[in-house]
Amino acid sequence: MNVSKRSEAMQASPIRKLVPFANEAKKRGVKIYHLNIGQPDIETPKVFMEAVRKADIQVLAYADSNGWEPLRRSISNYYKRMGLPYEVEDIIITNGGSEALQWAFLISCDAGDEILVPEPFYTNYRGFAAPYDVVLRPITTHPENGFALPSREVLETLITERTRGIALSNPGNPTGAVYSAEEIRMIADIARDHQLFIIADEVYREFCYDGKQATSFGSMTDILDRVMIIDSVSKRFSACGARIGSLTCKNRDVMSAALKLGQARLCVPTIEMIGAKALYDLEPDYFTPIRERYEARRNIMIDALQKMDGVLCERPGGAFYAIAKLPVDNAEKFAIWLLTEFQLDGKSVMVAPVENFYQTPGMGVDEVRLAYVLNTEDLAEAMRVLATALQAYPGRVG
Ligand SMILES: Cc1ncc(COP(=O)(O)O)c(C=O)c1O
The missing domain is CATH 3.40.640.10 (Type I PLP-dependent aspartate aminotransferase-like (Major domain))
Structure with a gap:
């Protein structure tokens, strides 16, 4: 039995595609900071x-x-x-x-x-x-x-x-x-x-x-x-x-x-x-303290990114995402490498490659989306891990 061509043609989630790599890393005992997905950690109001x-x-x-x-x-x-x-x-x-x-x-x-x-x-x-x-x-x-x-x-x-x-x-x-x-x-x-x-x-x-x-x-x-x-x-x-x-x-x-x-x-x-x-x-x-929390996280993340050599990231004004242009040959390869080959003190980060967020072929190959949905301490540590990884990545360019 064949399924329809149109269901076959549907795109699988480009973000979830990396999940098996993250699961494998966790099985090896690596702590993964999830910057890849927009699941807020804020408590749902009681x-x-x-x-x-x-x-x-x-x-x-x-x-x-x-x-x-x-x-x-x-x-x-x-x-x-x-x-x-x-x-x-x-x-x-x-x-x-x-x-x-x-x-x-x-x-x-x-x-x-x-x-x-x-x-x-x-x-x-x-x-x-x-x-x-x-x-x-x-x-x-x-x-x-x-x-x-x-x-x-x-x-x-x-x-x-x-x-x-x-x-x-x-x-x-x-x-x-x-x-x-x-x-x-x-x-x-x-x-x-x-x-x-x-x-x-x-x-x-x-x-x-x-x-x-x-x-x-x-x-x-x-x-x-x-x-x-x-x-x-x-x-x-x-x-x-x-x-x-x-x-x-x-x-x-x-x-x-x-x-x-x-x-x-x-x-x-x-x-x-x-x-x-x-x-x-x-x-x-209700939104005031939540907004303040996200804004503080955004600042920690963007300040750290802007200090990283070769990274381009404008300070975004809203939501809880930022796109960073990285000095890498290919952001998906980098994301997989982070999960399969890299760790710093037993930690690594998961990022979302952005190429699939564009419709135009060839756009966004060196871009990742980062969601600041972690507490400030974890976010700062995730940025330290990412900065070190960017220096160590064999496909670094520029
Ligand atoms: C821009 C945007 N629109 C819509 C949605 C869909 O959200 P939900 O179906 O959970 O309301 C999302 C979820 O991430 C989103 O980021």
């Missing part, structure tokens, strides 16, 4: 489990396909606290931001239609687009200028008659870049003038540093009929396992398409929605 424990449920029935209304109301209130005008009927609950992204691609595109995406981008966008034959067209951005977007003129050259939308994560995974208000306005103008949807992946919204804030596409009130906002409790509240996200849009056609998709998978888990409501009811100052 209110999540408290709300779940308090729930007195006799029959665990199907929930509404568009989600448990009290959760939708809490998300609407969360948006309104930020000045975004979203009502309960503009919000549908999804299985993580991942399902919301799949739906956004499906709702905006027919087979063969195109979505523009700044590259490097979150590699799962490929997995969300591929089943629906949605073509991702890269907008190439560069580490040298902090992954800023190109000018409107350059962006417009990428638009074809098949282009249906622009998808972007802000703050960005994997770049950590936060787009300026002017960049967001430019995308909004292009979308309006070329009749495009905007798939606004804002799951890292609260994680902006240096006193700055990310501009939400939800604040671009003249184009709200074409904006789909993707949100999630995964990173925001360190609740990745809850699998609760949402798709938010003012466009009734988009919302009725989303509801049909919701009905086709019946509903999202009730228990998790009860916990997620308690998260969205937290006061906004």
